Amino acid sequence: MTTSNAAASDTDPAVLGELTRLRDSIDNIDAAVVHMLAERFKCTQQVGRLKAEHRLPPADPGREARQIARLRALAEDAKLDPAFAEKFLTFIIAEVIRHHESIADDTAGGRS
Numbered sequence: 001m002t003t004s005n006a007a008a009s010d011t012d013p014a015v016l017g018e019l020t021r022l023r024d025s026i027d028n029i030d031a032a033v034v035h036m037l038a039e040r041f042k043c044t045q046q047v048g049r050l051k052a053e054h055r056l057p058p059a060d061p062g063r064e065a066r067q068i069a070r071l072r073a074l075a076e077d078a079k080l081d082p083a084f085a086e087k088f089l090t091f092i093i094a095e096v097i098r099h100h101e102s103i104a105d106d107t108a109g110g111r112s
């Protein structure tokens, strides 16, 4: 019987070494992405509190449009699919707006 998945024991050790080296880099990049996202959410939480205190709306579509245009241009320069970059940013912003709505609700609930 043939199989398309060669067992690791059949694979050239040099290939396995290269795979491990690349996966180590992927793991480092994933860790950096998580840390950068955590920092971004720390900032957006502060923005959410500021907006709630001053009764500003949770979402700012004008700002979002400028960020999307900027990120698409950066993605093109970096040879990353701009549609993917936009989808990724839109996904993050949707979560931020959810947080801001929740902060606004909590803040309004505490107002006399």
Ligand SMILES: C=C(O[C@@H]1C=C(C(=O)O)C=C[C@H]1O)C(=O)O
Pocket (backbone or CB within 6 Å): 044, 047, 058, 059, 060, 061, 063, 064, 067, 092, 093, 096, 097, 100
């Ligand atoms: C963080 C903000 O709030 C929202 C979230 C944004 C984001 O995550 O970048 C951008 C615009 C707003 O819809 C902001 O107004 O700057």
